[in-house]
Amino acid sequence: MAEFTVKKGEVNQVNVIELSGYLDAHTAPALEAAFDELINEKKFKVVVNFEHLNYISSAGLGVFMAYVETMRENKGDIKFCCLKSEVYNIFNLLGFPVLYDFFETLDEAVRKFNSEQA
Amino acid sequence: MLEYFYNQDSSVKLRNAAIVSAFLFLFRMIRPSVSSITAGFSEILTFVVIILWILYAEDKLKTKKNEPLGLVINVGVLAASVFFVFTLLNLLNARYFSVYGLQGFFTPLFLILLNALVIGVGVFIFAVFRTLYFLRQKKDLNFYFNVMAGFLAVTFIAYGVIPENSSLASLKSALYVVDVILFALNSIRVAWIAFLSKKQKITLLILSVMLIVIFSLNLSLTSPTVLSSVSKTASVIIVSFSPGLHALFNLLMLYGIINFSIVFFTTLFHLPTAAAFDRKAEEVASLTDISKLVSQVFDFDELVESITKLTIKVSESDVAWLAIKEPEELKIKAAENIGAIEAEKVTKALGQQLQEVQDVTVVASQEVKIKLLDSYRTLKFDSITIAPLKIHGVVSGFLFAGNFKKSVYDEDDLKTLGAFAYYAAVALENSMLIKESIEKERLEKELDIAREIQYKIIPSEPPKLNNLEISTIFVPAFEVGGDYFDFFRPDEENIAFIIADVSGKGISAAFVMAELKGIFETLLSRKLNPAEALIKANKILTKSLPAKEFVTITFGILNVYSGKFKFARAGHTELLRLTDSSIDEYLPDGIGVGLSAGGKFEQTLEEKEIQLNEGDFVILFTDGVTEAQNKYSEMFGLERLKRTLLQNANKNLNEILNIVMKEVSLFSKERQQHDDITLLLIKWTGNKNLTNNKEN
Numbered sequence: 098m099a100e101f102t103v104k105k106g107e108v109n110q111v112n113v114i115e116l117s118g119y120l121d122a123h124t125a126p127a128l129e130a131a132f133d134e135l136i137n138e139k140k141f142k143v144v145v146n147f148e149h150l151n152y153i154s155s156a157g158l159g160v161f162m163a164y165v166e167t168m169r170e171n172k173g174d175i176k177f178c179c180l181k182s183e184v185y186n187i188f189n190l191l192g193f194p195v196l197y198d199f200f201e202t203l204d205e206a207v208r209k210f211n212s213e214q215a
Numbered sequence: 216m217l218e219y220f221y222n223q224d225s226s227v228k229l230r231n232a233a234i235v236s237a238f239l240f241l242f243r244m245i246r247p248s249v250s251s252i253t254a255g256f257s258e259i260l261t262f263v264v265i266i267l268w269i270l271y272a273e274d275k276l277k278t279k280k281n282e283p284l285g286l287v288i289n290v291g292v293l294a295a296s297v298f299f300v301f302t303l304l305n306l307l308n309a310r311y312f313s314v315y316g317l318q319g320f321f322t323p324l325f326l327i328l329l330n331a332l333v334i335g336v337g338v339f340i341f342a343v344f345r346t347l348y349f350l351r352q353k354k355d356l357n358f359y360f361n362v363m364a365g366f367l368a369v370t371f372i373a374y375g376v377i378p379e380n381s382s383l384a385s386l387k388s389a390l391y392v393v394d395v396i397l398f399a400l401n402s403i404r405v406a407w408i409a410f411l412s413k414k415q416k417i418t419l420l421i422l423s424v425m426l427i428v429i430f431s432l433n434l435s436l437t438s439p440t441v442l443s444s445v446s447k448t449a450s451v452i453i454v455s456f457s458p459g460l461h462a463l464f465n466l467l468m469l470y471g472i473i474n475f476s477i478v479f480f481t482t483l484f485h486l487p488t489a490a491a492f493d494r495k496a497e498e499v500a501s502l503t504d505i506s507k508l509v510s511q512v513f514d515f516d517e518l519v520e521s522i523t524k525l526t527i528k529v530s531e532s533d534v535a536w537l538a539i540k541e542p543e544e545l546k547i548k549a550a551e552n553i554g555a556i557e558a559e560k561v562t563k564a565l566g567q568q569l570q571e572v573q574d575v576t577v578v579a580s581q582e583v584k585i586k587l588l589d590s591y592r593t594l595k596f597d598s599i600t601i602a603p604l605k606i607h608g609v610v611s612g613f614l615f616a617g618n619f620k621k622s623v624y625d626e627d628d629l630k631t632l633g634a635f636a637y638y639a640a641v642a643l644e645n646s647m648l649i650k651e652s653i654e655k656e657r658l659e660k661e662l663d664i665a666r667e668i669q670y671k672i673i674p675s676e677p678p679k680l681n682n683l684e685i686s687t688i689f690v691p692a693f694e695v696g697g698d699y700f701d702f703f704r705p706d707e708e709n710i711a712f713i714i715a716d717v718s719g720k721g722i723s724a725a726f727v728m729a730e731l732k733g734i735f736e737t738l739l740s741r742k743l744n745p746a747e748a749l750i751k752a753n754k755i756l757t758k759s760l761p762a763k764e765f766v767t768i769t770f771g772i773l774n775v776y777s778g779k780f781k782f783a784r785a786g787h788t789e790l791l792r793l794t795d796s797s798i799d800e801y802l803p804d805g806i807g808v809g810l811s812a813g814g815k816f817e818q819t820l821e822e823k824e825i826q827l828n829e830g831d832f833v834i835l836f837t838d839g840v841t842e843a844q845n846k847y848s849e850m851f852g853l854e855r856l857k858r859t860l861l862q863n864a865n866k867n868l869n870e871i872l873n874i875v876m877k878e879v880s881l882f883s884k885e886r887q888q889h890d891d892i893t894l895l896l897i898k899w900t901g902n903k904n905l906t907n908n909k910e911n
Contacts, residue, residue: 108680119848121719151848152632152842152844152848154890155716155718155719155765156718156719156763158718158765159718159719159762159763159764159765160763160808162762162763162809163762163763163767166762183850187838190767190787190788190789190802190803191767191786191806191807191810192784192786192804192806192807192810192819193806193810195286195804195806195811195815195819196806196810196815197812212811
């Protein structure tokens with residue numbers, strides 16, 4: 098099983114969380130910690146890059162549900178990009194695309210944030 | 216023979232002593248003044264009485280040996296009472312009690328009672344001396360003491376039976392001298408003094424002076440060379456009863472003077488080191504306390520509190536606190552005589568120094584400015600001693616002991632604190648391990664209970680209907696899992712079924728399942744369409760679901776006569792329809808329950824209606840089937856499921872279920888099943904009732 102990692106970065110004043118590996122009930126706390134840090138730093142615009150994520154369980158999905166309200170209340174959002182088709186399928190079954198923005202590339206997601214600001 | 220009496224029970228000793236005493240009493244009442252023949256008999260009887268009472272008294276004193284000062288005070292009071300009684304007697308006309316005219320009843324009775332007092336006090340004093348003598352002694356000193364006691368006994372007999380004018384009279388003086396020498400030799404056994412606290416030693420110093428005075432007064436009472444009227448009165452009264460008793464009491468007083476003189480000087484010399492001795496004793500006691508804590512207290516909070524309290528005792532510091540390393544920072548877990556916030560500031564101020572602490576370290580004069588609310592306070596420490604809490608070489612936290620007053624720590628103090636910190640670390644580690652294992656057990660128990668609830672909520676047998684064949688399989692996973700399915704009969708014509716997957720686990724997931732069952736049971740009586748029912752269910756459940764939990768549901772209603780099938784999907788997996796030659800998947804729009812509190816759920820939910828043909832299967836499943844993984848982390852997937860179903864479309868329901876499950880478990884055999892697996896197969900066999908009706 099691939100190790101789960103969370104990397105934080107920034108592109109054009111938009112925060113990027115890069116995930117890799119396997120996101121489930123055991124690894125979700127690491128992602129939660131990353132979101133907590135961002136909220137502490139008053140950073141509410143987040144793109145989650147799924148390029149290297151192989152699997153997400155319901156506990157992993159729950160993390161985004163728990164934090165999206167806070168981000169949106171502070172004029173931010175959580176947007177998703179670069180999902181593998183199997184991972185996108187899981188989101189799609191649940192109806193996430195109705196509630197969240199999904200993008201093919203990181204660039205598009207960041208651009209969307211910047212255009213919202215303007 | 217003495218040994219035999221010595222080993223008797225306390226009550227037997229008391230009985231023996233009382234019997235012989237009563238005998239002596241009667242004898243002396245009948246014969247107040249003794250002739251030379253009866254004198255010997257009376258003397259031996261008195262001797263036996265004394266021995267028996269000593270045996271009894273020693274037994275009684277065994278329970279008191281932890282309070283040597285109490286014993287010493289008792290000796291003083293009793294000895295003083297003897298002097299007091301005889302002095303009083305002398306003041307009242309002593310001549311009245313002249314031994315040369317012992318007549319009547321009361322005079323001899325009074326004299327016997329006076330002597331009984333002397334015997335009683337003498338016995339008690341001797342027993343106390345013996346108890347103190349052996350107190351805290353490691354060596355076997357029985358021999359030395361017994362020699363002295365033996366000589367005392369011989370002296371008693373000698374004084375009792377040898378008349379004053381006999382040629383052997385000088386033997387008495389010789390024995391007397393030997394006794395005094397033995398007293399002096401035995402008086403150096405005062406080990407118990409060392410174990411008294413400083414305060415007790417000061418008390419003992421005063422007590423021994425008082426005792427020496429009292430003993431001296433008593434000695435003068437019984438001394439033939441002192442010719443005061445009191446001493447005459449006393450001597451006459453005691454000698455006329457028993458010359459041996461007179462000599463013994465005299466010697467005991469002498470022994471007391473010698474013994475307490477030595478006690479006085481020994482105590483005096485011990486006084487300068489008393490404080491240091493106290494401290495050592497305290498350290499030992501604290502280490503004992505903590506080793507008790509290690510084995511008895513498993514509650515973490517209680518433990519850190521006790522450890523911090525004991526730190527003050529061990530290090531003789533003003534304040535103490537305990538900090539445990541947590542992922543981000545040091546967390547103060549307990550503080551004594553200092554506020555937790557203050558302790559935290561001081562710890563922060565020590566900052567970088569802590570990183571290097573591997574052994575007990577003393578940081579000299581530390582000043583920490585503390586801002587509390589709007590006022591500033593400065594804590595001026597003369598020193599702060601830091602002891603690392605180390606387990607297997609890893610520092611897990613620190614014990615801090617702060618002193619405001621001038622204080623000096625020597626090598627021994629630091630070693631003691633180090634040992635203390637080691638025990639503390641072990642105790643804390645144990646308590647944490649126990650806490651973890653209790654927590655783990657609790658979780659397992661919770662999962663067990665949740666699983667039990669799940670089994671009770673899920674129908675054990677699918678319903679049996681004329682136009683329908685239903686087969687189900689449910690395989691719970693060990694850890695996660697919140698699969699639920701159920702069948703309802705809203706009316707005779709329709710059957711409703713639900714399949715759901717609750718995110719989350721344990722009791723909370725089981726609770727949501729129970730809620731689901733209740734909600735749908737109620738909604739169905741109101742003849743709602745699948746979409747309407749799901750919208751209502753979403754409204755109710757969104758309120759009770761935690762922010763990060765959700766439920767996926769597919770809910771359908773099938774008309775068993777017409778084969779008309781209506782269903783709606785809330786975030787759940789695809790619904791499949793299998794015919795002889797094809798397999799279709801349906802994925803009408805619909806987001807999971809609990810995902811959105813706004814109107815998105817209603818807006819997007821789509822209801823689908825399909826017409827089943829005779830022999831069609833409807834297949835519902837949870838993601839436990841499609842997300843089952845093999846060792847390469849590949850998923851079983853929808854395509855594989857569809858293919859398997861299609862290949863076996865002509866088989867009966869149970870066979871199909873078994874084949875699918877076999878495929879899934881073969882595929883994922885290298886991996887532990889990590890989610891519940893549920894599969895429902897519903898075959899509409901066509902309207903037989905209707906056909907039958909037509910035929911008739």
